[in-house]
Amino acid sequence: MSKQALLTQAIQNYQFDDMQAALDELSVEDKTLLIGVLGEFSSGKSSLINAMLGQATLLAFEKPTTAAIVEIAPQNNITSNATFIRQPDGQLTAISPNEFDEFVLKGEKNLVGVLNVPSSKILVEGYRIVDTPGIVSLEDTHEDITFGYLPFLDGAIVCQDINKGGLTQSLKDFLSKPDVRPFL
Structure with a gap:
């Protein structure tokens, strides 16, 4: 019997419903890897994701566009996109694609x-x-939102605008922060 099955059996025997919910949540979380796409504003993060999707799903402009964390979750059992706010x-909460775009722009x-x-x-x-x-x-809260989400990431892809040459000093500074390094 696996450790998880043993733990589930003990939880059921002693009616620890809260622990069962936590175990169920852990089971799902452990099977999903979160890969963040990081970089300065307008460095091509959303464009890279759109290329991976094979369609222009996320808004991408030359000015700061994404103001919210957006998880792209591939699903085997669906045939079209679905948008939500967590x-x-x-x-x-299910929302329309237009509401989703507004959320992404405002955050x-x-x-x-x-x-x-x-x-x-x-x-x-x-x-x-x-x-x-x-x-x-250009928006102070954007970096705060990104920085606050780093502990949830399992890995990261760092985007850099090719027209700027190598890594910019501001990106080097961000990646050198003590709280960032363990997540890269």
């Missing part, structure tokens, strides 16, 4: 946009790509 308690610190997409050869269920607001943005 509340701090984990509850998902809210404690809410996360969730875009469920059909799985593909590049994006498969079990991985989530996370679009983040730009660091060193």
